[in-house]
Amino acid sequence: MVGEFEYLVLTAAVRLGEEAYGAAIRREIEVATERRCSIGALYTTLDRLERKGFVKTWMGDSTPQRGGRAKRMVCVTAKGIRAASSFYLAVMRVSRNVSWETE
Amino acid sequence: MSYEPAINRFLWWLVNRSAEMLESGEREVVRGDLAESGETGGQALRHVVGLVIRRQVSIWSDWRPWLTLAGLVVPLGMLLSVVSRRMAGTSAVYFWMYANNLDPRLFELRGFWYQLADTIAEIFKMYLALGCWSWTSGFVLGSASRGIRVNGLLLCLMLAFGVLLGAPLYVAYFDHHLLLTRFPVLAHQPHQRDPVNALTFYRVMFPLIVQAVLVLLPALWGMREGARAANLRLWLRTVLWTAAIASLVAVVIQNPDLWMFMKLYWRAGTPWHGWQRRLPAALCVLATCVLARNRNHAALARWQGCL
Numbered sequence: 001m002v003g004e005f006e007y008l009v010l011t012a013a014v015r016l017g018e019e020a021y022g023a024a025i026r027r028e029i030e031v032a033t034e035r036r037c038s039i040g041a042l043y044t045t046l047d048r049l050e051r052k053g054f055v056k057t058w059m060g061d062s063t064p065q066r067g068g069r070a071k072r073m074v075c076v077t078a079k080g081i082r083a084a085s086s087f088y089l090a091v092m093r094v095s096r097n098v099s100w101e102t103e
Numbered sequence: 104m105s106y107e108p109a110i111n112r113f114l115w116w117l118v119n120r121s122a123e124m125l126e127s128g129e130r131e132v133v134r135g136d137l138a139e140s141g142e143t144g145g146q147a148l149r150h151v152v153g154l155v156i157r158r159q160v161s162i163w164s165d166w167r168p169w170l171t172l173a174g175l176v177v178p179l180g181m182l183l184s185v186v187s188r189r190m191a192g193t194s195a196v197y198f199w200m201y202a203n204n205l206d207p208r209l210f211e212l213r214g215f216w217y218q219l220a221d222t223i224a225e226i227f228k229m230y231l232a233l234g235c236w237s238w239t240s241g242f243v244l245g246s247a248s249r250g251i252r253v254n255g256l257l258l259c260l261m262l263a264f265g266v267l268l269g270a271p272l273y274v275a276y277f278d279h280h281l282l283l284t285r286f287p288v289l290a291h292q293p294h295q296r297d298p299v300n301a302l303t304f305y306r307v308m309f310p311l312i313v314q315a316v317l318v319l320l321p322a323l324w325g326m327r328e329g330a331r332a333a334n335l336r337l338w339l340r341t342v343l344w345t346a347a348i349a350s351l352v353a354v355v356i357q358n359p360d361l362w363m364f365m366k367l368y369w370r371a372g373t374p375w376h377g378w379q380r381r382l383p384a385a386l387c388v389l390a391t392c393v394l395a396r397n398r399n400h401a402a403l404a405r406w407q408g409c410l
């Protein structure tokens with residue numbers, strides 16, 4: 001089972017597809033959660049996910065926008081997709097018949 | 104006049120310095136991310152320092168950095184501090200003699216110049232040996248803990264502790280306790296270094312200068328070379344490590360102060376006694392490193408020529 005932040009990273013990476021890399025994933029998470037996401041939290045989580053075999057990362061191309069520096073590209077593995085899916089189903093199951101609407 | 108650009112420049116300078124504690128690949132990625140997201144200097148610094156702390160915490164949760172700290176950083180820092188303190192004390196007497204008590208009439212004596220040449224040669228050998236040992240210690244530390252960049256900082260802290268507190272306490276304990284219990288008669292005699300130690304410069308500043316110039320700088324240089332030595336081939340690394348360990352063992356064996364508890368100090372007539380005999384051991388690792396790197400470059404050039 002993945003953790004909450006790990007799930008956010010996996011989901012953002014899947015949503016971005018071939019364009020998934022550090023800064024882009026961070027942007028996705030910040031937009032979705034409306035909270036700041038630190039680079040430290042992102043890269044240590046990516047390392048942990050890679051160790052668990054949930055993602056594969058490699059050094060990608062550089063762009064002038066990044067001052068000619070390389071990107072850390074991310075690809076979610078089948079195992080990662082299963083783990084994220086399992087987390088999502090667990091959240092769905094536990095949320096069944098629960099309403100969060102404020103009265 | 105606005106100070107904001109200057110502060111931002113300073114913060115970015117801090118960001119770049121902090122990022123040096125990251126692995127080179129990750130450093131590039133993080134700098135790229137910061138450039139892309141258009142963070143200010145303060146935000147970028149918070150991100151980088153946060154990542155560095157997280158990386159260090161994960162490194163130090165393993166047992167190996169602790170082993171390096173306990174097995175290399177602390178003993179080497181203390182060893183070099185004690186040796187440096189001893190050498191600073193010995194050479195301070197000569198500096199005090201020539202700098203503070205020089206009589207111009209001595210210049211006319213031929214024996215004075217012989218003595219001066221002899222003293223300069225002796226101090227030079229002593230300092231060269233200390234510099235080489237420090238370099239070797241840094242080399243061993245750098246090659247044993249390539250990923251642990253914070254070890255340079257820890258070595259600096261250990262050397263600062265050694266020069267300010269550790270070595271003076273050790274030397275004082277050695278001189279005033281062990282020596283006097285063995286030779287109580289010495290308790291009633293003034294110490295030969297008392298006039299020198301009466302001057303604050305020789306007592307406080309001089310050991311600090313010797314430690315900074317002949318221990319800290321060579322050790323940090325050696326650490327950098329040690330980290331680079333990982334690119335050498337296995338057999339060259341083995342030769343280097345053997346030479347480095349032999350050199351450090353020579354320091355420990357040949358420095359009688361460090362063996363006082365085993366009472367080897369009193370065997371002053373052992374064949375290894377005297378700085379001139381220790382110098383080759385100190386130099387061997389430096390020479391081996393230079394040779395190894397040259398051989399490696401030659402092998403690389405041959406290999407590139409074949410392609």
